[in-house]
Amino acid sequence: MDQWLTIEVFDGKSSATLWRLAHGDALTEAALTNGAEQWVWHEHRWGVVLEIEFASESRRDAFRGLPVVTAALDAVPDPVRGLLVYPGRGGGAGSRMPRRPRPLPMAGAGAVPVPVESVRMGLAEGLPPMFSEVG
Numbered sequence: 001m002d003q004w005l006t007i008e009v010f011d012g013k014s015s016a017t018l019w020r021l022a023h024g025d026a027l028t029e030a031a032l033t034n035g036a037e038q039w040v041w042h043e044h045r046w047g048v049v050l051e052i053e054f055a056s057e058s059r060r061d062a063f064r065g066l067p068v069v070t071a072a073l074d075a076v077p078d079p080v081r082g083l084l085v086y087p088g089r090g091g092g093a094g095s096r097m098p099r100r101p102r103p104l105p106m107a108g109a110g111a112v113p114v115p116v117e118s119v120r121m122g123l124a125e126g127l128p129p130m131f132s133e134v135g
Contacts, residue, residue, distance in 0.1 A: 002037070003060045006090040007050045012078025016047035023072035024050075030068045035059040047082070051089055060087065 007027075009016040020041065031039055031052045036059075042049040054060040063069060064085070076083045084090075 003054045003057045004087065004089045005052045005054065005060050005064065006084070006086055006088060007052075007073070008047065008084040008090065009049075009076050010047040010078055010082040012076065012082045014077045016077055016082070017043060019075065019077055020048045020050075023075060026068050027072055030066050031063060034063045034066065036063070049090070057087075 009019055020043075024041065027050060028039060035054055035056075037053045037055055039050065039052045042051070052060075052063070054063065073083060073085065
């Protein structure tokens with residue numbers, strides 16, 4: 001059975017995207033050299049998510065204990081509330097079931113109809129005689 005590890009990094013004093021640029025290659029290389037089968041980065045407005053798939057739980061746990069992984073996780077933008085690491089998929093996996101009950105439409109949510117302007121067209125009158133002849 002495939003074993004996933006999810007690392008969610010939230011924005012803090014700096015952007016989580018900058019954290020990804022600084023540590024993403026090292027994490028990806030460590031994952032590949034330790035048996036990762038696939039990985040996916042997700043960028044959100046609140047941060048980034050890395051999902052890594054391993055063939056076994058022991059490989060997943062060995063990756064988690066690597067010094068390069070520990071160093072990258074210690075360098076997140078918000079070390080107190082800006083990091084989640086857990087087994088399984090998360091962050092970018094999305095919900096399989098739609099929300100119930102669906103949100104109710106509220107007053108003022110619809111577009112205001114645009115007023116239709118009527119256009120009246122007619123035939124132009126002829127030019128006065130002095131302008132009609134070129135002389």
